Amino acid sequence: MLLNGSLGENLADPNTWTSSALHALKRLHEQLMQHYNCKEWAPPPNANAPAPGAPELDENARPLSLPPLNLIASLRVRQDEENVDANACSCPSLPPQRRVTKQIMQEWGRHQIALRNPPTDRMRDVHKLHITQSVPMLDENSALRSNMPQRDDDEGGKPKRLSFSPASSVCGQMGRAWTSGDRNARTTELVTSSDYVAFFHQFLGITNNPAFAPFANVSCGCQRYFMGGEGAWDHVNTCLTHSSNWTRAHNHVLTALESICNSAGYATKHKQVLTSAGNRRADLEILNIQVARQIDLLVDVTLCHDFVGAGHNGLNQGQLRNPDNPDELLDSAAADKIRHYRSPYRQNRHVAFLPACMTTSGRIHGEFLRLLYFISNKQAVDYFKALGYDAHKKKNCHRRGVFFHNNRYTLGMACAQAVAMRGAPTAARRLVAAPRNQQPFRYDPHEFDRDFSHLSDVG
Numbered sequence: 001m002l003l004n005g006s007l008g009e010n011l012a013d014p015n016t017w018t019s020s021a022l023h024a025l026k027r028l029h030e031q032l033m034q035h036y037n038c039k040e041w042a043p044p045p046n047a048n049a050p051a052p053g054a055p056e057l058d059e060n061a062r063p064l065s066l067p068p069l070n071l072i073a074s075l076r077v078r079q080d081e082e083n084v085d086a087n088a089c090s091c092p093s094l095p096p097q098r099r100v101t102k103q104i105m106q107e108w109g110r111h112q113i114a115l116r117n118p119p120t121d122r123m124r125d126v127h128k129l130h131i132t133q134s135v136p137m138l139d140e141n142s143a144l145r146s147n148m149p150q151r152d153d154d155e156g157g158k159p160k161r162l163s164f165s166p167a168s169s170v171c172g173q174m175g176r177a178w179t180s181g182d183r184n185a186r187t188t189e190l191v192t193s194s195d196y197v198a199f200f201h202q203f204l205g206i207t208n209n210p211a212f213a214p215f216a217n218v219s220c221g222c223q224r225y226f227m228g229g230e231g232a233w234d235h236v237n238t239c240l241t242h243s244s245n246w247t248r249a250h251n252h253v254l255t256a257l258e259s260i261c262n263s264a265g266y267a268t269k270h271k272q273v274l275t276s277a278g279n280r281r282a283d284l285e286i287l288n289i290q291v292a293r294q295i296d297l298l299v300d301v302t303l304c305h306d307f308v309g310a311g312h313n314g315l316n317q318g319q320l321r322n323p324d325n326p327d328e329l330l331d332s333a334a335a336d337k338i339r340h341y342r343s344p345y346r347q348n349r350h351v352a353f354l355p356a357c358m359t360t361s362g363r364i365h366g367e368f369l370r371l372l373y374f375i376s377n378k379q380a381v382d383y384f385k386a387l388g389y390d391a392h393k394k395k396n397c398h399r400r401g402v403f404f405h406n407n408r409y410t411l412g413m414a415c416a417q418a419v420a421m422r423g424a425p426t427a428a429r430r431l432v433a434a435p436r437n438q439q440p441f442r443y444d445p446h447e448f449d450r451d452f453s454h455l456s457d458v459g
């Protein structure tokens with residue numbers, strides 16, 4: 001195949017490559033092999049058996065197989081990346097980008113050093129919270145156990161798990177505005193630029209939050225705490241003086257959940273929701289969803305903060321509430337909700353109840369994630385039904401995956417926005433005795449850019 005006849009470049013022969021783009025590709029290929037534990041694909045000597053005496057490497061230590069340069073132009077991206085051992089493949093293929101990224105992050109020395117030695121305890125903690133969660137699709141205690149799709153599919157196979165990445169809900173969406181379009185246009189006004197900066201400071205574990213600096217020495221309405229300094233973010237997320245912000249944040253997550261339900265074709269109610277015996281009222285009524293042997297489902301949304309923000313002594317301020325098991329916070333919040341709502345509702349109504357809990361670090365409770373999965377499955381089934389098409393199982397899985405991906409991101413993003421509102425310095429400022437004439441915090445992106453000059457030696 002000739003790229004350009006006059007220059008004589010042949011895509012199947014790297015020795016003829018002269019254009020700068022192809023040179024860059026060649027250099028990249030070399031670098032990946034030299035520094036990032038990649039190797040060029042070669043046909044296996046015997047496709048059925050590993051070479052005798054070859055040590056078994058675990059997946060992380062195994063080199064990533066790259067197609068030889070002369071074949072790249074004729075290849076396609078491998079779709080079923082999860083289950084295929086590229087090294088054992090009988091034909092070369094382009095690894096998917098996420099696999100290449102994983103390989104680079106594993107082998108990139110600076111990244112590994114930073115991972116082993118986080119600059120601060122707080123950064124270590126937030127990193128721990130942002131690691132991808134994985135929950136069993138079928139859980140003994142799950143109210144949705146009998147409603148999960150595929151419950152008969154995995155006999156003998158590995159039990160299915162559902163995953164959720166708190167970090168990619170935020171970082172995977174960097175190209176998206178922090179608004180969901182006109183419908184939620186109020187969000188733009190609610191999250192100001194300084195709130196946004198404050199959010200990312202806490203998200204990355206940088207505790208000395210410049211957005212709180214303008215009123216650092218002002219005392220909180222609770223008279224127990226000065227705003228600003230290391231624990232300011234945790235305090236506005238924990239002190240009742242700031243709870244009006246929490247309500248707004250809570251409603252933002254609720255709206256996102258409601259929009260997910262509505263796009264899946266479920267009618268919902270968030271006003272005049274049914275009350276339980278004892279007069280408790282959940283946040284959302286999802287009509288005719290038919291889970292947990294009931295027709296309608298009531299859901300209550302909770303957002304809890306992962307860190308101690310108003311400790312009785314100064315010692316544990318800013319520490320993780322459950323250092324050994326971060327998800328205990330979600331489990332106990334969900335258990336509380338179930339205790340307060342499920343049985344009381346059972347006494348006077350024929351409805352199911354499900355808690356929908358997340359934390360300010362973006363973690364989600366397993367039962368909430370399973371609800372999203374159930375909804376995504378319904379969307380996939382409806383999708384093919386509308387086409388009048390009896391989908392093959394694989395196609396159905398793929399379509400469900402697309403819906404599940406969108407729903408997770410919609411909710412994760414809404415949670416991040418809600419957290420930005422909840423800890424918003426602009427709102428917090430109104431609730432403490434901050435002097436009125438103080439200049440709000442202004443963020444200068446150029447000032448920050450200069451700090452990245454030290455990274456230019458990375459190569």
Ligand SMILES: [Zn+2]
Nearest residue numbers: 220222239241
């Ligand atoms: Zn306070």
